[in-house]
Amino acid sequence: MEDVARLAGVSLVTVSRVLNTPDAVTPATRQAVMAAVRRIGYVPNLTAGALAGSRSRIIAAIVPTIANSIFADTIQGLSDRLEGAGYTILLGQTGYDAQREKALVTAMLGRRPDALMLVGAPLSAATGRMLTAAGIPIVQTWEMMRRPIDHVVGFSNAAAGRVVAEHFVARGYRRIRFVGGADARSKARREGFEATLAAAGVAPPPAITVPSPGMVAHGRDAVSRILDDGQPVDAVFLSTDVLAIGALLECQRRGVTVPQRLAIAGFGDQDLAREMVPPLTTVRISGLEIGSRAADLLLAAVAGKPSGAQRIDLGVQLIARATT
Amino acid sequence: MEDVARLAGVSLVTVSRVLNTPDAVTPATRQAVMAAVRRIGYVPNLTAGALAGSRSRIIAAIVPTIANSIFADTIQGLSDRLEGAGYTILLGQTGYDAQREKALVTAMLGRRPDALMLVGAPLSAATGRMLTAAGIPIVQTWEMMRRPIDHVVGFSNAAAGRVVAEHFVARGYRRIRFVGGADARSKARREGFEATLAAAGVAPPPAITVPSPGMVAHGRDAVSRILDDGQPVDAVFLSTDVLAIGALLECQRRGVTVPQRLAIAGFGDQDLAREMVPPLTTVRISGLEIGSRAADLLLAAVAGKPSGAQRIDLGVQLIARATT
DNA sequence: TTGAAAGCGCTAACAG
């Protein structure tokens, strides 16, 4: 920066101003400085800037996993919006592990991000306290928790379970199963699903729990167990599309006709859901929109917009296709 | 940090030492300081540490896209390894756009990462120069370019095209098509594919170019065009599994038997490839391994291990399944 | 509109 200042014949502050508040400087000065910047190939040290100023222009994002998952869409949505606004994303994965989440949060807060996005609720109370103590805008996503730390952008997972249950009941299915992960959001879907079935007088659906993140093979194995155990069954709700696609493919492999012999519903409305043969009944959620709405909220918050904690419920929508 | 020092009755440096080189301090002092840290809930400011020290403990990762893509695996592999070593990941997506890539690289280098990973070659010469000038360890992935900036962890995309071509020829397919994206890696696969077919005396395969990143619908549409144009055709190679799965599903929808009426091969060996009905012939690449190997290389480089630019070719492997 | 001085919170020498 000193080199740039010398070459342009100005002081350090002026260089800083050209870079950060170009309007506060004479056009002539601005051009001289910019020319020097280009000539030297000067890349401002944002670390020093963050330390001296107040803003780091970093936003932290914490997700359970990104490989092979719906959360990748949310990261994409967040990143698309934030990069344009001059922010950089610090990414971390918890792997659904409380210990790892805590280490991650510590590392991220150490970078003094201007704001933070995370999926769901903290896995431990200690992490929650750290987040609260950080004193930065926070947006939690993918579920409308009762006591959020700050902002929320999501939907009711229980409602997702409910709409599937209502759909099953309306279609006349009575011998029902549930397959889902052990994470908080899958459990919420299950609870909404079970409660609605109970209210309709349907027998409680036996449940199979699979690891999170769910993989195609888990869905395949789960439906195998269901088909092999000899009990009569009409329909299965799997808590993610990935699981449901595994189930659908297993039925196809065995020659079990869907939905005549077994109806299948998933969750998430991933690209592939619509493309399956037959197309998969699922619950639509836009991971991308969750990300971009979260970005909007955080951008407004770091800009000091006085709004109070927002609670944005994107809702859920049953997409009835041919597997039910 | 001052509060911690006061509470523990030591100086600032001692606190710093306890946090960074705990072995260089008396156990008693260490415990006193740690107690004070916990009591206050002190979270060290890593930004200040990065500025004062030399290392930022940040590693930048640049990928074309993460949503719905094979690169998500690489990020996962990188992140799993790096987080354990105390590094944080700065993530950015180029969207296959040179302009956006340049802005991204500028922003990332401004954070002074200790090292950087990127997929493929820079989209523009200007970006390449910035990267070189940064003077940090860099690892390029997913392709073995002739003139890499520094380290490379990848495989030959041309070889991927070759093994599929050889497989098609061995199976007796002669009327062949190619479907792929416009990005550099898809093109390399196509070139290897075409060259090998030409060497075997097979007619040059007409090609359909689809957008990058490829989606299931692109594969479906491409195979529709191929089936509808009336020309006889035996086999199609689609440059990613996502495209190939779209093609396979379209065949299923139309009742076109695979591989009797049309053989299909993909690339990437994603989870789903093995699960399809029939299981998809593809080329195996471990995105996860690319990420973890890249992490190993960078970790060694930042630790000052004198090794010279590494060139790790993970190779390609044809996985012949039932679609061919 | 521009500049001078004073830090931001930490670590790298060096000395004790």
Added chain:
DNA sequence: CTGTTAGCGCTTTCAA
């Protein structure tokens, strides 16, 4: 093993 002294490269007052 511990402390003192200088900065790291910027941005923020404040004054000119």
